[in-house]
Amino acid sequence: MTTTVYDNIGRLVTNDPSLGEGPLGIVRNASIVVEDGSVIAVGAAGQTADDRVDVEGRCVIPGFVDSHSHLVFAGDRSEEFASRMAGAPYAAGGIRDTVAATAAVSDEELLRIVAARRAEAARAGITTIEIKSGYGLTTASEHRLLCVAREFTSDTTYLGAHVVPTEFAGRSDDYVALVCGEMLAAASAAGARFVDVFCEVGAFDADQSRAVLQAGIDVGLIPKIHANQLGEGPGVAVAVEMGCASADHCTHLSAADVDALAGSSTVATLLPAADFSTRQPYADARRLLDAGATVALATNCNPGSSNTTSMSFCIALAVRDMGMTADEALQAATLGGAAALRRTDVGRLGIASVADLVVLDAPSHLHLVYRPGVPLIHATHIASRPH
Amino acid sequence: MTTTVYDNIGRLVTNDPSLGEGPLGIVRNASIVVEDGSVIAVGAAGQTADDRVDVEGRCVIPGFVDSHSHLVFAGDRSEEFASRMAGAPYAAGGIRDTVAATAAVSDEELLRIVAARRAEAARAGITTIEIKSGYGLTTASEHRLLCVAREFTSDTTYLGAHVVPTEFAGRSDDYVALVCGEMLAAASAAGARFVDVFCEVGAFDADQSRAVLQAGIDVGLIPKIHANQLGEGPGVAVAVEMGCASADHCTHLSAADVDALAGSSTVATLLPAADFSTRQPYADARRLLDAGATVALATNCNPGSSNTTSMSFCIALAVRDMGMTADEALQAATLGGAAALRRTDVGRLGIASVADLVVLDAPSHLHLVYRPGVPLIHATHIASRPH
Numbered sequence: 001m002t003t004t005v006y007d008n009i010g011r012l013v014t015n016d017p018s019l020g021e022g023p024l025g026i027v028r029n030a031s032i033v034v035e036d037g038s039v040i041a042v043g044a045a046g047q048t049a050d051d052r053v054d055v056e057g058r059c060v061i062p063g064f065v066d067s068h069s070h071l072v073f074a075g076d077r078s079e080e081f082a083s084r085m086a087g088a089p090y091a092a093g094g095i096r097d098t099v100a101a102t103a104a105v106s107d108e109e110l111l112r113i114v115a116a117r118r119a120e121a122a123r124a125g126i127t128t129i130e131i132k133s134g135y136g137l138t139t140a141s142e143h144r145l146l147c148v149a150r151e152f153t154s155d156t157t158y159l160g161a162h163v164v165p166t167e168f169a170g171r172s173d174d175y176v177a178l179v180c181g182e183m184l185a186a187a188s189a190a191g192a193r194f195v196d197v198f199c200e201v202g203a204f205d206a207d208q209s210r211a212v213l214q215a216g217i218d219v220g221l222i223p224k225i226h227a228n229q230l231g232e233g234p235g236v237a238v239a240v241e242m243g244c245a246s247a248d249h250c251t252h253l254s255a256a257d258v259d260a261l262a263g264s265s266t267v268a269t270l271l272p273a274a275d276f277s278t279r280q281p282y283a284d285a286r287r288l289l290d291a292g293a294t295v296a297l298a299t300n301c302n303p304g305s306s307n308t309t310s311m312s313f314c315i316a317l318a319v320r321d322m323g324m325t326a327d328e329a330l331q332a333a334t335l336g337g338a339a340a341l342r343r344t345d346v347g348r349l350g351i352a353s354v355a356d357l358v359v360l361d362a363p364s365h366l367h368l369v370y371r372p373g374v375p376l377i378h379a380t381h382i383a384s385r386p387h
Numbered sequence: 388m389t390t391t392v393y394d395n396i397g398r399l400v401t402n403d404p405s406l407g408e409g410p411l412g413i414v415r416n417a418s419i420v421v422e423d424g425s426v427i428a429v430g431a432a433g434q435t436a437d438d439r440v441d442v443e444g445r446c447v448i449p450g451f452v453d454s455h456s457h458l459v460f461a462g463d464r465s466e467e468f469a470s471r472m473a474g475a476p477y478a479a480g481g482i483r484d485t486v487a488a489t490a491a492v493s494d495e496e497l498l499r500i501v502a503a504r505r506a507e508a509a510r511a512g513i514t515t516i517e518i519k520s521g522y523g524l525t526t527a528s529e530h531r532l533l534c535v536a537r538e539f540t541s542d543t544t545y546l547g548a549h550v551v552p553t554e555f556a557g558r559s560d561d562y563v564a565l566v567c568g569e570m571l572a573a574a575s576a577a578g579a580r581f582v583d584v585f586c587e588v589g590a591f592d593a594d595q596s597r598a599v600l601q602a603g604i605d606v607g608l609i610p611k612i613h614a615n616q617l618g619e620g621p622g623v624a625v626a627v628e629m630g631c632a633s634a635d636h637c638t639h640l641s642a643a644d645v646d647a648l649a650g651s652s653t654v655a656t657l658l659p660a661a662d663f664s665t666r667q668p669y670a671d672a673r674r675l676l677d678a679g680a681t682v683a684l685a686t687n688c689n690p691g692s693s694n695t696t697s698m699s700f701c702i703a704l705a706v707r708d709m710g711m712t713a714d715e716a717l718q719a720a721t722l723g724g725a726a727a728l729r730r731t732d733v734g735r736l737g738i739a740s741v742a743d744l745v746v747l748d749a750p751s752h753l754h755l756v757y758r759p760g761v762p763l764i765h766a767t768h769i770a771s772r773p774h
Contacts, residue, residue, distance in 0.1 A: 078753040082713050085706050085756065120761065276707055276759060313700075313760025319472050320663055326469050366465040369472065372663060373700025374507065375762040 003040070005049035006357065006381075007031040010057040011364050014042060015335050016350035024327055024365075025350075032060070034355040037383035042349065055359050058378060059367075061330065063127025063356035064311040065337030065347045068248050068269055068298035070159075071117050071131045071152070072145045074110060075101025077303045081277065094304045095135070095163045102135045102145070110148055118152050121301070121309040125377040127356035128337070128346045130155040130298075132196060134162030139183045146190035155341050157194035157224060158187035161204050161212045176208045180215035188219045194245065195221040199235035206234035213242045222342060228252045230280070240264045246296065246340035251275055251283045262291040267340040269296040270332070272317035274306040285332075286323030296336030297329060316372040326369045355383040390427070392436035393768075394418040397444040397750050401429060402722050403737035411714055411752075412737075419447070421742040424770035429736065442746050445765060446754075448717065450514025450743035451698040452724030452734045455635050455656055455685035457546075458504050458518045458539070459532045461497060462488025464690045468664065481691045482522070482550045489522045489532070497535055505539050508688070508696040512764040514743035515724070515733045517542040517685075519583060521549030526570040533577035542728050544581035544611060545574035548591050548599045563595045567602035575606045581632070582608040586622035593621035600629045609729060615639045617667070627651045633683065633727035638662055638670045649678040654727040656683040657719070659704035661693040672719075673710030683723030684716060703759040713756045742770040 012030035014020055019042050020027035033041035033049050041047060080094050102110065121129060131149035133156070136142040142160045149156040160179040168175035184195075195216025199209040203226075213223040222245050227235025229249035236257040239247035247261065248269040261268050270283045285295050297314050300306040308314075311333050318329040338347030345354045360367065361378040368376060399417035401407055406429050407414035420428040420436050428434060467481050489497065508516060518536035520543070523529040529547045536543040547566040555562035571582075582603025586596040590613075600610040609632050614622025616636035623644040626634035634648065635656040648655050657670045675682050684701050687693040695701075698720050705716040725734030732741045747754065748765040755763060 076750065078751060078757040081757045082753050086712055124761075273759060276703075277757075279707065307758045308760050310760025316663075316760075320666065325473055363463065364465060366469050370465040370468045370664075371694045372660060373695045373697025373703075373760065374511075 001036050002051060003033055003035045003049035004051040004053060005031050005033045005047050006053045006055055006060060007047065008045050008054050008056055009060045011059045012042070012349065013059070013061040013330065013365055014350055015062055015331060015348035019350060022327070024331065032349060032357070034383070037355055039349055039351055039353045039355050042351065057363070059360040059362055059364050061358050061360065061365055062334045062347055062349045063358050063380060063382065064125045064333050065128040065341065066121065066126045066299050066311060067130050067246065067296050067337040067340035068271060068300050069129055069131055070134060070300070070302035071129070072110065072114050072133065072148050073098050073102050073135045073303050074105040074113055075303060080304070084278070096166060098135045098303050099137055099165070103141060107144070107148070111151065114148055114152060117301070117309065122380050122382065123377060124309045124311055125358040125380050126309065126311055127358070127380060127382045128155065128341070129153050130157055130194070130341055132157040132159040133187070134159030137162065137165040139178070139186050142183055143186040143190050146187055146192050150191050154193060156192050157196045158184065158192040158216065158221065159196040159198070160184070160187065161197040161208070163198060163203055172204070172208065176204070176211055179212055184215055184219060188221070192221060194224050196224040196226065198226040199238060200226065200230055200233060206238050209235070209238050210242065213238070213244070217242070224248065228257065229274070236260060239266050245342050248298070249274065249283070250288070251280050253284070258287055258291045258293065261288060261293040267294045267296050267336060269298050269340050270318065270322060271298055271300040271306060272314045272322060273308045274300045276317060277307070278305050282317070282321040284323065285318060289324070289328060294336060294339050295332045296340040297332040298337060298340070312368050312376060313373070316369045319369045326366050330365050330368065355381070357381050388423050389438060390420055390422045390436035391438040391440065392418050392420045392434050393440045393442055393447060393744065394434065395432050395441050395443055396447045398446045398752070399429070399736065400446070400448040400717065400752055401737055402449055402718060402735035406737060409714070411718065419736060419744070421770070424742055426736055426738055426740045426742050429738065444750070446747040446749050446751050448745050448747065448752055449721045449734055449736050450745050450767060450769065451512045451720050452515040452728065453508065453513045453685050453698060454517050454633065454683050454724040454727035455658060455687050456516055456518055457521060457687070457689035458516070459497065459501050459520065459535050460485050460489050460522045460690050461492045461500055462690060467691070471665070483553060485522045485690050486524055486552070490528060494531070494535070498538065501535055501539060504688070504696065509767050509769065510764060511696045511698055512745040512767050513696065513698055514745070514767060514769045515542065515728070516540050517544055517581070517728055519544040519546040520574070521546030524549065524552040526565070526573050529570055530573040530577050533574055533579050537578050541580060543579050544583045545571070545579040545603065545608065546583040546585070547571070547574065548584040548595070550585060550590055559591070559595065563591070563598055566599055571602055571606060575608070579608060581611050583611040583613065585613040586625060587613065587617055587620060593625050596622070596625050597629065600631070604629070611635065615644065616661070623647060626653050632729050635685070636661065636670070637675070638667050640671070645674055645678045645680065648675060648680040654681045654683050654723065656685050656727050657705065657709060658685055658687040658693060659701045659709060660695045661687045663704060664693050669704070669708040671710065672705060676711070676715060681723060681726050682719045683727040684719040685724060685727070699755050699763060700760070703756045706756045713753050717752050717755065742768070744768050
């Protein structure tokens with residue numbers, strides 16, 4: 001088996017405090033040796049291996065773990081976006097426009113679109129990505145979207161309960177029954193790992209959300225939830241009650257919500273680019289961290305409320321506007337994302353970690369915040385492995 | 388003379404309402420013909436020329452005009468930045484750290500550093516750039532920095548009055564005398580086009596600012612001013628009184644300041660990335676535009692308060708947080724910047740304009756806001772011309 005050494009690393013962020021300084025486990029003048037897609041050694045510069053990549057003093061970080069994306073869609077909602085920026089409120093109804101646009105393209109075209117988007121995310125340093133369905137809303141189309149997603153990741157999420165489709169207007173319980181019935185069976189057959197529901201006024205209420213998540217749990221899926229995006233509500237409480245891997249958005253939290261998250265293993269996944277693009281107030285990461293909750297940052301890449309693959313942008317916003325330090329934000333975008341996906345093999349660069357790493361055009365990870373908007377991803381190395 | 392056609396442009400932003408739709412003068416399915424660095428024809432796709440560049444349906448915009456940058460510096464202040472994000476206030480004193488770091492590098496190294504930064508700005512779509520001195524603060528060093536700047540642009544600005552150097556502590560009027568005397572003569576000899584002063588508590592007061600600007604005017608320089616960044620103050624009033632091309636920052640304005648700008652030809656140059664990086668409130672572009680003032684957006688690229696070359700990031704912030712529409716923000720980053728530099732040849736793509744253009748990886752300029760953080764600059768074409 002060939003070994004590769006990434007050498008001459010100015011600063012290596014391992015996220016393993018046993019390997020280096022501080023909570024980020026930073027090693028200066030480092031090298032890292034990789035074999036068969038896994039890290040086998042971390043040490044001073046100059047370790048040897050069969051192949052050598054000289055990163056010329058740059059900073060190396062674990063690849064970003066994007067634990068919340070809606071990458072499988074077609075169409076463009078920039079006009080809706082511009083009108084919102086000119087004063088119109090955000091509403092979930094635009095999801096239906098994307099459902100129509102996605103249905104209108106062939107499988108081949110959809111695969112091409114998602115591949116381009118996944119490549120853009122890789123250029124942005126994202127090495128692990130979760131991808132949701134949710135722009136189908138019928139049994140056949142949700143199955144289709146999950147099969148497309150499965151081409152790109154093993155972390156696929158069934159989000160049939162994204163919004164109540166027009167044809168079920170006034171009969172949302174009937175739609176929930178479909179979501180929990182044959183649509184779930186199709187999602188499971190398509191290899192979904194997670195089940196998710198949009199718990200919000202205008203989407204699904206607490207009882208409906210519980211029903212969707214329990215049905216998913218019953219067939220072996222891990223629950224996640226879209227919670228408290230547009231206002232306070234029962235989403236976070238349901239997340240903790242149902243043992244969700246993550247409660248995503250958490251923009252509007254009560255004190256009880258914060259306590260519930262802090263007392264649970266449910267990760268609070270914050271989506272700063274969504275708060276940015278919908279002009280919501282920013283979620284208060286500081287309050288969650290101070291309470292003891294685990295926080296993840298994710299892009300929420302989707303055509304309506306957060307059309308970005310830039311985790312760097314999310315990190316910069318989280319520091320500017322959510323009260324995180326640069327160290328906390330980087331860790332939330334790597335280790336935090338991994339926790340939200342219930343994975344321990346990614347998000348760090350310790351021994352036996354998956355060798356997913358990002359070389360920054362910068363001497364330290366602080367530049368991700370210090371140089372906002374500048375494309376600082378010099379190279380993204382995604383370890384080849386089955387998914 | 389060879390002609391070149393940029394063909395198959397999905398949407399062409401000309402900033403010339405006589406050529407297309409709306410204030411941006413948008414032409415769909417367009418082509419643009421260039422000869423000797425100037426636009427000679429704008430029309431439907433399919434115009435012919437000696438050479439052809441097919442932009443494959445992408446959006447083309449005028450190159451960004453960055454009317455406020457401090458590109459000539461060495462050193463890194465990311466640690467200061469991180470501590471500010473952790474709660475320390477912004478203070479102008481860090482400027483002195485950059486003065487020391489810049490003095491410590493050779494001319495050759497400084498040229499290499501600035502060339503790399505200028506190349507980064509070009510990759511970000513900036514085709515015209517103003518560059519200030521101000522990290523020298525002695526006659527010889529300000530001359531040196533202006534000579535370096537002059538290698539990259541004709542729009543150089545003498546900012547000897549950036550901060551009072553330590554050796555003049557308690558004798559700021561003596562420093563002003565130097566700035567207005569032999570240092571100004573050296574700056575003029577180095578080809579400076581503008582004179583600038585940092586009018587703020589802790590830097591230079593109104594009378595000192597007037598003295599610096601008047602001295603520059605007397606030797607033929609165009610005045611500009613750093614005004615009202617950290618609090619309300621006399622900067623904007625001085626700008627209008629002295630006929631400044633621009634008043635830059637404008638973060639804290641009184642009603643009288645807004646009226647003064649609206650009633651003058653002084654451009655209000657807003658620097659959203661500086662407001663971002665110093666956690667200031669964002670300047671209120673909407674109020675200025677509604678009053679009738681001309682607004683420019685610029686990067687303010689510098690190592691202390693805004694270390695970015697991303698005009699796209701500035702545009703996205705201006706729409707999210709300064710109340711601009713996407714159209715207004717794009718125009719402020721092109722035509723507005725040109726006005727702040729008293730130039731009419733750049734910032735637009737009409738007949739006889741300089742053929743500086745940017746091809747976006749997007750179907751419309753709205754994506755600069757709709758897709759925040761994503762590097763959307765597909766190609767930057769800077770027309771060759773003397774400077």
